[in-house]
Amino acid sequence: MPFIQELLKYRSLSIVGLEKNTGKTECLNYVLDRLPLDKIRVGVSSIGLDGERTDQVTRSSKPEIILREGVLFTTSEKHYKQRRIISELIEVEDQHTSLGRLITARAVSSGKVMLSGPPSSQSLRRWIDRLKTNYNVDLCIIDGALSRLSPASPAISEAMILATGAALSMSINELINKTAFTVELIGIEKSKKKISDLLAEKPSGVWNYNSLNRNFSPLYESAFTLEREFNGVGNEGDHKKSAQSEFDTIFISGALTDRLLKKLSLGKREITKEVVVRDFTKIFITPLTYRNFIKRGGKISVLQRSNLIAVCVNPVSPNGYSLDSNMLCKELEAKIGLPVYDIFNYN
Template sequence: MRPPISVIELTDGIETVSVIGLEKNTGKTVVINRLLREFRKEGVSVGLTSTGLEGEKIDQIYLNKKPEINVSKGTYFATSEKDFHNRRFSATVLDLRDYRSPLGRTVFARAETAGKVIISGPSILDYLCETVKTLKSYGCDKVLIDGSTSRLSPGAPRISDGIILATGAALSMNLEELVRKTRFAVKLISLPGAERELRNRLLPLEIGVWIDDNGVFERLSSSSLTASYSSTDTVGKTIYINGSLTSSVLLRLAEPGTRVVIRDFSCIFVDEQTLVKYERSGGRLEVVYPANLIAVTVNPYSPTGFSVKSRELVEALEKFISVPVIDVLEETAN
């Protein structure tokens, strides 16, 4: 195993951190609580929000008890009206935004005493981006985003400066499959960025699919997305997709030397088999805005009672993943 490193050390110099889980019960809340506790010790001002419902006492699927989010005095947070009113600690309302969800508008508040809270922030990325900006405007040194399960978009570079990916036994009862699924997610998040000259040419382009024709990007018609690309020679071409990339589209572009560029990894909805086939054909996949994965955390326990050996899981992931792999449950116990 690699030399131990604390998850808190990895956030140095990073203002906004998204904690994303590949499945429920992979330890996101444990990571959030660890960071909140360490930031409090260091006197760091923290803002907290979520892209879903986080901090509930009972898991809605397995009905097992879950760790709740613990905030301390001075913590800033953004949550829904419903969950704000259900809190059991003193807090000052700072703002109320019409970022509507089934749980009501978004309340921005500061905790005046310590307590447990359910965070149910905005799920729309534009609202999430504004929420982060608002929390920073209160003087927060760090903003933590508790990302919804299986949704990678909160880690998009326009939202987050760093990503912590939570995985674990809840993702699969088979160690090999668990590692494979985690490795694929890490690969998508860690896609390389296109060179600066190309990025500068792509940034002004509108939503759509564009192909480089002798140094000039031409927009393809919308019908080209569902039709065969046989009429267009994509061999050795650069194609920019300013929108979502799906498996069906990527398969049509599986030609030697083809380079597909996407805005960022959160726009990719491609399965592992398709990406492997595309790369084996000689294609490259890059992004305009590369993300910053700072760590992978593991929870060796599943809510069904299944578990894996922590050391075995960490070592298996370290063979394929360059960023630190940390068992936060073990770290917390120490």
């Protein structure tokens, strides 16, 4: 049974799909179906809305999330009322989401639910902590998506499973390249430099940082308004000339874009500064820019990193087109050096 034993080592797991209809829910069901519930307690929730009965875009029917007895789940008030499972309600949260308050319950029978969960990374982290301390949950599973624009990042989980498939691209080559690049980004190493808490909590901006004396100074207000440099913050003018060279790191609180990366490496033969982002979901650069940057000695690292455990593929696209499953798995495995499974074969 692939990768289930591996999961028992972790406290939290997120399952993310590269695109809609890449078999993420199938993958989640596969995991939920095989986890040894007699040994560990499991909790499930989602980033934003998930578990629609029919696909909201293509109107094709979608698999539902199936829970077994004993699993804890958190969903919104609206979806709790629509559940098709016998479950014991154990907590109603005060915090409101767009679909009502968050409800945590324990499955008494097996059945089907729609999941919608904490809307931000912080509340997601709180959710994991609460389930651990209040209900002794050993493994928290987060159903998440990369394509979905969500302020919550699945990267806060310790482990990750990536779902990809024909829905992303119908050409095997492109599918493999796109998936391999995401895998590469997920694998970006955690920064060895200590980023001070003060900086890590900054909600926005691009910052110069000295990892030795933990000084930092603002560089740009945001990755999207590169022209406007900070003004009026501290003695920035003095900093500029004298201290520019002493910074060894650039910390980007928000998105790392193509434009920003190009600007940072502009006119430099060799890039000595390390670029640090929060996690891989904040990186929005093309493979070309990325390789160019790395080639010139640049280094990108993250504050938070999930261990990618496996990649699952769905060879069938929502419009009925099907790729050769065996070939796809083999080629992708060769390219990324990680086990690749066609969950539909196992299910």
